[in-house]
Amino acid sequence: MELIEMITNIMTKNGLVMSFLVVGAVMAVANLLGKATRGRIAGSAIAIVFGLILALIGGLATGGEKGLSDVAMFSGLAVMGGGMLRDFSIVSTAFGASLDEIKKAGLPGILALFIGVILAFIIGAIFAFAFGYTSAADMATIGAGAVTFIVGPVTGAAVGASSEVVAISIAIGVLKSIVVMIATPMLAKPLGLNNPKSAMIFGGLMGTTSGVAAGLAATDERLVPYGAMTATFYTGTGCLLCPSVLYLALTMFF
Amino acid sequence: MVIYGLALLSGCFFGGMLLGDILGMITGVGSNVGGVGFAMLALILVSSKLLKENKLSSKAQDGIMFWSAMYIPIVVAMTACQDVAAAIMGGGVLTIMCGIVCTIVPLLLIPVISKLGAPSEPLPPLSKE
Numbered sequence: 001m002e003l004i005e006m007i008t009n010i011m012t013k014n015g016l017v018m019s020f021l022v023v024g025a026v027m028a029v030a031n032l033l034g035k036a037t038r039g040r041i042a043g044s045a046i047a048i049v050f051g052l053i054l055a056l057i058g059g060l061a062t063g064g065e066k067g068l069s070d071v072a073m074f075s076g077l078a079v080m081g082g083g084m085l086r087d088f089s090i091v092s093t094a095f096g097a098s099l100d101e102i103k104k105a106g107l108p109g110i111l112a113l114f115i116g117v118i119l120a121f122i123i124g125a126i127f128a129f130a131f132g133y134t135s136a137a138d139m140a141t142i143g144a145g146a147v148t149f150i151v152g153p154v155t156g157a158a159v160g161a162s163s164e165v166v167a168i169s170i171a172i173g174v175l176k177s178i179v180v181m182i183a184t185p186m187l188a189k190p191l192g193l194n195n196p197k198s199a200m201i202f203g204g205l206m207g208t209t210s211g212v213a214a215g216l217a218a219t220d221e222r223l224v225p226y227g228a229m230t231a232t233f234y235t236g237t238g239c240l241l242c243p244s245v246l247y248l249a250l251t252m253f254f
Numbered sequence: 255m256v257i258y259g260l261a262l263l264s265g266c267f268f269g270g271m272l273l274g275d276i277l278g279m280i281t282g283v284g285s286n287v288g289g290v291g292f293a294m295l296a297l298i299l300v301s302s303k304l305l306k307e308n309k310l311s312s313k314a315q316d317g318i319m320f321w322s323a324m325y326i327p328i329v330v331a332m333t334a335c336q337d338v339a340a341a342i343m344g345g346g347v348l349t350i351m352c353g354i355v356c357t358i359v360p361l362l363l364i365p366v367i368s369k370l371g372a373p374s375e376p377l378p379p380l381s382k383e
Binding site: 088 | 263277289290322326330335336338349350355356357361362367377
């Protein structure tokens with residue numbers, strides 16, 4: 001018994017370091033399961049679903065609002081997954097994306113990017129309203145979640161939405177990326193998704209990088225870089241538009 | 255040195271956040287507006303310029319790439335800290351319906367937007383499996 005106490009003590013005292021161990025283990029299991037589906041579902045998507053399940057378990061066990069990190073020995077997850085490191089790593093993903101590349105994607109790619117973000121935001125906001133989340137902040141956060149599971153919490157933090165609404169927005173974004181992975185190979189043929197240009201438009205419209213990369217990999221591996229190219233800009237565009245102009249547009253009506 | 259890449263990333267982060275805060279103040283939102291997006295733009299612009307001039311060593315690039323590779327694990331940690339219990343009690347059907355509709359509707363636009371601009375040839379069929 002003393003050994004267990006020692007272990008939990010170490011984990012509690014060195015929270016951030018232990019969170020690397022915990023997340024690493026979750027990722028390993030998720031990637032194994034992903035391989036078991038022969039790459040049809042990306043390991044990262046499974047890992048995110050695991051994260052949500054762990055958050056549910058933590059929330060039910062402690063009654064707290066911060067998921068698994070409310071359990072003392074997993075408190076480091078709140079540092080690793082907190083706003084600072086999250087935003088820092090998101091910014092770093094822009095490295096390697098060049099403006100020249102998106103210029104090559106041309107007008108249709110840029111158009112797809114803006115239509116994709118705004119359309120997802122509007123659909124999300126309409127659903128939020130229909131389900132009784134009628135404040136502009138809640139509608140904007142859920143609409144942003146329909147953009148991607150990153151834009152949701154970024155927007156939620158900016159407009160001051162509750163953790164509950166932020167969690168809904170993440171869940172919608174995660175579900176979207178899973179639906180993209182499954183639906184893309186099934187719909188590729190009727191949608192004409194067989195050339196670099198349509199792949200770039202696809203990436204711009206859908207945005208979720210993991211969903212786009214996995215969906216295109218399951219369709220035709222050679223299309224992945226084209227889709228990922230525009231998808232890289234999607235989250236940034238969403239982070240730029242959702243908490244600003246799109247939120248402000250909502251505040252005019254609600 | 256690795257820290258140079260990290261410092262560049264941090265500088266872009268700081269600049270973007272500052273711009274976001276200023277924009278938030280101007281628009282009266284009262285919080286950060288698009289700081290992450292501005293930081294990404296700054297990183298793209300600065301890093302592509304440095305890369306062109308060969309001023310970003312591969313070690314320095316590694317410093318940035320490390321955090322880029324940490325993106326998914328950090329997102330996993332973030333999801334583990336969300337109030338999922340409350341979300342499921344309050345938004346189960348909303349989540350499922352919205353997640354599906356906001357995927358399918360934009361997908362249908364691919365053929366429409368593909369008609370714009372110069373056409374692109376389909377990739378040749380794969381010769382072997």
